[in-house]
Structures are given as structure tokens and as C-alpha cells.
């Protein structure tokens with residue numbers, strides 16, 4: 022054969038920036054280079070023993086599962102997620118897929134119309150529309166509003182885009198948010214839900230960080246707009262099980278036609294999620310007290326480490342609200358624009374991320390990966406480059422900020438914890454501070 026022609030609509034499709042930076046960093050490290058990896062968001066804690074035991078116990082299970090997932094797993098997942106995401110409505114069906122990324126893609130594929138895309142948002146939503154060949158209606162958000170969507174802005178953009186002849190039918194909302202670390206409270210969600218109801222917009226609510234919310238409890242927008250929200254979530258974040266590839270979607274029973282298409286897509290593509298994996302995670306959806314304690318500890322460590330990074334960067338004068346969940350932040354280095362341009366010829370976030378990696382060995386992701394404008398000097402920093410077992414062990418032995426300590430004492434205990442248990446995170450931060458305050462400010 023002399024060659025094949027790639028489908029024109031897919032010629033612009035690239036390798037995912039998150040997976041790319043992770044593979045590149047792994048390769049640099051294999052070659053013996055030191056890299057401070059703030060480019061990838063993989064929770065680093067060891068698999069909980071109850072789940073590990075489960076997987077070895079079920080390694081002999083080799084039958085296919087139903088395409089939508091094992092019945093018992095779907096039942097447990099539904100109860101567990103309704104409770105954890107504070108949804109007082111049980112009219113949802115459950116779809117189990119190989120990661121919520123695949124489920125989000127399948128939902129986008131199933132539902133006709135243009136995607137309302139709050140920019141910045143997570144890296145894979147837009148590339149997925151290249152495959153589904155959907156149009157995107159961008160909703161640009163900025164640092165003044167902590168990159169948060171509100172009902173009025175959403176409504177304006179829906180009306181405006183319809184006037185331009187567009188057909189927005191679905192919105193992806195993600196909170197706690199990757200890349201910004203921001204989350205939404207009940208009043209904000211109620212307002213967004215009301216706008217979506219008024220304009221008949223499906224919300225794809227990506228709540229994968231729900232259990233990595235720091236101090237406020239998480240509530241799903243499905244509580245306010247149950248008939249029009251599909252919640253996607255999974256085990257990759259609060260249980261550090263990204264590599265298990267198991268995600269969940271709650272689909273309102275009123276959207277039965279969407280559920281049936283998701284099931285059919287599964288049946289014609291991945292067939293079903295791996296059987297031993299489905300068995301092994303049953304226990305993750307039954308409020309096992311030991312697992313719940315582990316989730317709380319891991320989230321507390323993410324909270325401590327993420328706020329450490331945020332606090333350390335404060336000396337750079339980068340105005341940015343304190344992260345409320347997840348393990349990311351999204352600082353804007355605009356105030357360094359002239360120095361960066363004059364000293365290093367850096368004008369865009371891509372150039373900034375590349376220059377940082379080359380000169381400081383700190384890997385980050387540029388704002389463009391999240392659908393932001395190239396000239397906006399924004400980077401996503403992730404805060405998970407540490408050994409999870411070391412951090413968890415130390416935390417259990419001596420949790421920083423025990424009850425009764427003053428705020429200042431808590432902070433200094435948290436700083437000491439990160440510097441001892443997460444040294445690459447501490448060093449990566451220091452290098453960022455030196456880069457901007459030394460050479461570039």
C-alpha cells in the first residue's frame with residue numbers, strides 16, 4: 022500500500038497535552054535528568070489495601086460484563102454518588118465506562134448541537150469535539166472573576182450565539198475545577214441550572230474532584246437541575262485509581278434516549294469495563310470506614326500541599342484566589358510580560374512553559390492547553406509530584422496543624438510537612454519564585 026489518507030476532520034487532532042508532558046517527563050527522568058513535575062494531575066497515593074485485595078481475589082473473573090456495567094456496581098455507585106454529591110433526587114440511571122474521559126466523549130458524541138465551553142477548561146473537552154465534529158461556543162472567563170461562570174454571562178452567550186445562528190445545546194461544567202482549583206456554591210449552581218433549564222441546555226457536570234473538595238462540602242448541580250444534568254465522576258482522583266480506568270455517569274431517567282445511546286456506543290466500542298476492575302471497586306462505593314478515612318486523609322494532604330504552593334507564589338504578586346479543591350492552580354504571570362519578552366523572547370504561554378522547563382527543569386502546562394488565548398501568560402501548575410506513601414505515613418504519624426494550634430503555628434507546621442514529605446513540590450515552587458523574581462521580574 023502506498024499510504025492512507027487521514028480523515029480531514031482529524032488532521033488537527035494532537036496527542037493530549039497532559040499525557041504528552043507526563044510521557045516526556047518520564048523519558049527525561051529515565052535519561053537521568055531531574056524534573057520538577059507540575060505538568061500532570063495524577064494523585065500519587067498507594068492503592069487502598071481493601072481495593073488491592075479485591076483485585077487479586079477477582080483475577081479469575083474472565084466473563085464479559087453487561088455493557089452499562091455490573092448490576093451491583095451500578096446500584097452501589099448510584100447510591101454512593103447521590104449521597105456524596107448531595108443530590109436529593111434518585112431519578113438517575115448509571116453507566117460505567119473506562120474512565121470518565123471516555124464517558125464525557127460518548128455523551129458529547131450522543132448529543133447533537135454546539136458545545137458551550139467555559140474557557141479555560143480541562144484539556145480534553147475541545148479535542149473531543151474535533152472527533153465528534155461539533156462546533157464550540159467559547160465563553161471566555163478571566164482572573165477578575167476567578168475564571169468562574171455565572172448565570173448572567175452564560176445567558177448572554179447563549180442568546181448571542183443563537184442570534185449568530187449557532188445551536189448551543191450542551192454545557193460542560195467542571196468543579197472543583199481543573200485548571201483553576203475553584204468551585205461553585207449552591208446559589209451559583211442554582212442560577213446556572215435555572216439558565217440551562219430556561220434555554221433547554223444539557224449540563225455535562227464533570228465532578229471528578231467532588232471528594233477532593235477542601236473545606237466546603239460538594240453539591241452537584243444535578244440537585245438543582247436534575248432533569249437536565251448528566252454527572253460524570255470516577256475513582257481516579259480521590260482514590261488515586263487513574264490507571265484502573267473506571268468512570269461513572271449518572272444519567273437522568275428523563276434522558277433515557279441518551280442512556281440507551283451510551284449503552285449502544287459501549288456495546289459497539291469498548292464492550293464493557295474490565296471485569297476484575299469492576300469487582301475490585303465494589304467496596305469503594307459502600308462507604309467502607311477505612312476507605313473513607315483514607316479519602317479524607319489524602320484530600321487533607323492535597324489541601325495542605327496545594328495551599329503551600331499557592332502561598333509560596335504569593336511573593337510574586339500574582340493575584341489569585343486560594344484553591345478550593347483538586348490539585349491545581351492557574352496563575353497569570355501578566356505582570357512579568359515585559360521582562361519575559363525582553364529577557365527571554367517569551368510572548369506566549371507555550372513559550373513560557375517551554376522556557377521554564379528548559380531553564381529551571383520545572384514542567385508545567387500552558388494556558389493554551391485549556392483553550393485560553395496564546396498571549397495570556399497563564400500556566401497550570403499541578404501539585405502532586407511527591408511520593409504518596411511517604412506523605413501519607415508522615416501525615417498519619419504527625420498531622421500538621423492539630424487542633425488547638427494558632428493559624429500561624431498551623432501554617433508553619435504545614436510548611437514543614439511539605440518541605441519534608443514533598444521535597445520536589447517545595448523545590449519546584451522555589452524555582453518558579455527564583456525564575457520570576459530573579460531573572461524575569
Ligand code: PMP
Pocket residue numbers: 062119120121122123143195199227229254255256257263266267268
Ligand atoms: N475531568 C477532569 C477535569 C480531569 O482532570 C480528568 C483527569 N483524569 C478527567 C475528567 C478524566 O478522568 P478519568 O478518565 O480518569 O475518569
Ligand code: GLU
Pocket residue numbers: 037039040060061062063122199403
Ligand atoms: N486529568 C489529569 C490532568 O489534567 C491527567 C489525566 C488525563 O488528562 O487524562 O493532568
